[in-house]
Amino acid sequence: MLPERLRRVMELLARLPGVGEKTAQRYALYLAADRKGVAAELGVELAALGANVRPCDRCGNLADVIDGHAVCGVCRDRRREARLLCIVHRVQDLLAIERSGAMRGRYFVLGRLLSPLDGVGPDELPLAELSRRVREDGVSEVILAxxxxxxxEATALLLARELAALGVTISRIASGIPHGGDLxxxxxxTLGRAIDGRRSIG
Amino acid sequence: MLPERLRRVMELLARLPGVGEKTAQRYALYLAADRKGVAAELGVELAALGANVRPCDRCGNLADVIDGHAVCGVCRDRRREARLLCIVHRVQDLLAIERSGAMRGRYFVLGRLLSPLDGVGPDELPLAELSRRVREDGVSEVILAxxxxxxxEATALLLARELAALGVTISRIASGIPHGGDLxxxxxxTLGRAIDGRRSIG
Structure with a gap:
């Protein structure tokens, strides 16, 4: 029923996270009918993306590729405390922490979590890269985020055990009732953690 | 925080229907991190889309552009009854009706509905094109879908009035309880329409 090219666009859009056949069709029809050139510009940008953007060589955040190297904005920022390292699962989590403005150090993006059910064991985690980063940068404090x-939690426990030998201070982000949340x-x-993790304010 | 190129991709993705900033970021991060070449292939396809796919010159369905003309699969299909014309709002609706297999005629995609609140009056509808199509194809029956x-409903009433002068049979799709639905x-x-639209089965 639809042009072959449009069907191929739909197939590719259906690979996006959380996008099924119906949503992919909706996006594809919008892009095909739009006369403001969104499809054309998006096409040019996406075709060039792979050559211009890739995970940061140091931390895994996304970065511009310059002369074959990719070093992200956080890693380039000299004002950041190199001795404070925050370990996150995904780039999305890094961006969320950056928006909070609560982190003055640098990051390390794991890319995956321990997940025995999905066959992800310790060997699938970048533990060697992490240890190297901690040693080379003289990291003194690690926040497991x-x-x-x-x-x-399983990943955090594994990382704490791995990093213990390196003589760094290790902490875990707090878990409890979110701001504005209802007990x-x-x-x-969550409530148990909020009680266990109580802090003295007196 | 993110590379400029990736931010531009996010802005463009956020133009898709129903996609907000967060979802656009999720899609963009997936495309940037994916190593299977989805971004590159999608980029090439989208960049070429405008030159290769556009609304059908006759009905508004999406069609391949061949030698500067765009005639869709339905309009090219000689076995279709040219005298039976189904009028729909969007290409999505045409595709849904095609999936049902209940339509042996051809289509006319309006592209928009009457909507006084959004400033869409009768002048914004392709009434002249529709009348021409009805006359030129010798259409004898119109289904308002x-x-x-x-x-x-307002659009259907307007179209019925416009087409009355052309001497065609005009019908409106049935409205009632959907198949498998619960009274x-x-x-x-809906229930009122189901009663009003009852059909004799005796």
Whole structure:
């Protein structure tokens, strides 16, 4: 029913995270009918993306490729504390922490979490790269900012054990009731963590 | 925080229907991190889309551009009844009707519905093109398949009035309880239409 080219665009759009056949069709029809040149510009940008943007050679954040090297904005920023390293699962998490403005150090993006059910064991994590980074940069404090999920907690425990031998201070981000959240509707685990992680304010 | 190129990709993706800033970022990060070449191939396809695919010159369905002309699969299909014309709002609606297999005629895609609140009056609808199409193709029956919404009903009424002078049979798609639907949870208007539109089966 639809032109072959448009069907191929739909197939490719359906690879995006959370996009099914219907949504891909909606996007493709919009792009084909749009007369403002969105499809053409997006096409040029995407075709050039691979050669121009890739994970940062140091931390895994996304970075511009310059002379074959990719070093991201955070790693280039000299005002950042190189001795403070925050370990996150994904680039999205790094961006969320950056938006909070609460992190003055640098990052290390794991790319994946321990997940025995999905066959991701310790060997699949970039532990060697992480140790090298900690040693080379003289990191003295590591913040484990993997999510407070089963996989995230398991990963944090593994990293804490791996990094213990390097003599760095290791901390884990707090888990508890979110800002503006309601105790009444919090789940038991979250509430338990909020109590366990209480801080003295007196 | 993110490379300029990636931010531009995010801005363009955010133009897609129903896509906000967060979703656009999710798509862009996926495309930038993906190593299977989805971004590159999608880029090439999208860049070429405008020159290769555009609304059908006759009905508005999407069609391959061949020698400067665009005639869609439905309009090219000689087995279709040229005298039966189904009028729809969008290409999506045409595709849905095609999937049902219930339409043996051809289509006319309006592209928009009457919508006084959004400033879309009768002058914004392709009424002249529609009349020409009806006359030139010797159309004898028109099915008004705009959606059973306020705007869709208003548009159907306007079209019925416009087409009355051309001496064609005009019908409106049925509105009622959907197949597998539950009377208990149907809204009043739908239920009223189901009763009003009842058909004799005796």
């Amino acid at each position: 993997t999510p407070p999920s089963v996989d995230g 009444e509707f919090a789940d038991q685990v | 705009t959606p059973p919404s306020v705007d869709g 208990e949870f149907a809204d009043q208007v």
